Amino acid sequence: MRFQDRGALVTGGGSGIGQQVCFAAAGEGARVAVGDLEAERAEATAAEIRRCKGEAHACQLDVTDPGAVAAAEASLGRWAEPLESANAIRFLADEANGFITGAILTVDGGWTIGKRM
Numbered sequence: 330m331r332f333q334d335r336g337a338l339v340t341g342g343g344s345g346i347g348q349q350v351c352f353a354a355a356g357e358g359a360r361v362a363v364g365d366l367e368a369e370r371a372e373a374t375a376a377e378i379r380r381c382k383g384e385a386h387a388c389q390l391d392v393t394d395p396g397a398v399a400a401a402e403a404s405l406g407r408w409a410e411p412l413e414s415a416n417a418i419r420f421l422a423d424e425a426n427g428f429i430t431g432a433i434l435t436v437d438g439g440w441t442i443g444k445r446m
Contacts, residue, residue, distance in 0.1 A: 330358030338362045338401055340392050343370025351375075355383035364390030364401050 337354040341347030343365030355361050355378040363378070363385055365371035371387035378385035388401050 332357040332359035334358070336360045336362065338364060340364045340390060342374050343367050344374075348374050351378060351385070355381070355385060359384075361385040362401055363387045364392075366391055 342363035368389035375385040375387040
């Protein structure tokens with residue numbers, strides 16, 4: 330399991346692609362913090378992960394609220410490793426993901442959030 334003893338915070342985890350990312354991360358052994366604007370959707374995803382013997386909890390999360398994001402990150406129990414941040418760049422650089430345009434992906438281990446608080 331690639332993510333054994335690691336945590337994953339997934340925004341938009343209550344449905345769609347975010348939900349599938351939650352399921353994939355849990356399937357690889359990650360502790361998943363399922364963040365979504367709709368608490369009920371986040372809880373439904375977390376409950377499904379737990380039903381399948383994974384470790385997950387739900388959090389209502391508005392990514393425009395720095396305090397909410399910091400609290401959700403703290404639930405993971407650690408900062409990202411450098412390779413984890415590099416994997417985000419690798420994901421965006423993969424030609425299979427050419428449909429992603431105009432998005433800002435902050436990959437700084439949470440330091441930006443800490444400075445805004």
